[in-house]
Amino acid sequence: MGNTDEPLLRRFSVSMPADLVGQLDALVGRKGLANRSHALAEMVRAYLVDREAARGTQEIAGTITLVYDHHKRDLQAGLTEIQHDHQELIIATMHVHLDHHRCLEILTVRGKSRPVRDLADRLMATRGVTHGRLTVIATTSPKRSPRANHPRGAHS
Ligand code: NI
Numbered sequence: 001m002g003n004t005d006e007p008l009l010r011r012f013s014v015s016m017p018a019d020l021v022g023q024l025d026a027l028v029g030r031k032g033l034a035n036r037s038h039a040l041a042e043m044v045r046a047y048l049v050d051r052e053a054a055r056g057t058q059e060i061a062g063t064i065t066l067v068y069d070h071h072k073r074d075l076q077a078g079l080t081e082i083q084h085d086h087q088e089l090i091i092a093t094m095h096v097h098l099d100h101h102r103c104l105e106i107l108t109v110r111g112k113s114r115p116v117r118d119l120a121d122r123l124m125a126t127r128g129v130t131h132g133r134l135t136v137i138a139t140t141s142p143k144r145s146p147r148a149n150h151p152r153g154a155h156s
Helices: 018-031 036-053 075-085 113-124
Strands: 059-069 090-097 102-112 129-140
Touching: 018 036, 036 129, 059 075, 059 113, 075 102, 075 113, 102 113, 113 129
Parallel strands: none
Antiparallel strands: 059 102, 059 129, 090 102
C-alpha cells in the first residue's frame, strides 16, 4: 500500500469458458491471491518469462509436454516425424497412455533456445494436440559461473 512504484492498472474484460473460470477461482482461493486479476497477471508474467528464456541463441534445457488423442488420424505419425526431424534437440521421450483415448508425451529437450522453441511450437500446433507446454528448466548463460553446473566430464 502506498507504493509509489505501483504500476498503472488497466481494465479489460476477458471471456473464457465457464468451467475454466471456475477453476481459476479455485486456484485464486488455493493460492490466496487477492482476485482473478492477480492470478491472471501472475500467469501472463510467468508465460512471458518462459518465452523470453526460450528466445535467442542461449543454450536451454527443458521439457515439452503434449496431450493428444491417438485416435486422430495421422496425428501420432506426424508428431513422430517432427521429432525425427529434430532428434538432435531431443534427449529422451516418455509416452504414457493416459486413458483409452489420450496419450501424454513428455520430451526432454536441450539445445539453442530458438530451435527448441520452434520445435515446441510445431508440436503444440499439430492438430489434435489438446495440451502443449514448453517448460524451460535450466539455462546456461556465459555470465554464470561454470561451478554452478556440473564440472565438464562429470557425466560421461
Ligand atoms: Ni498412448
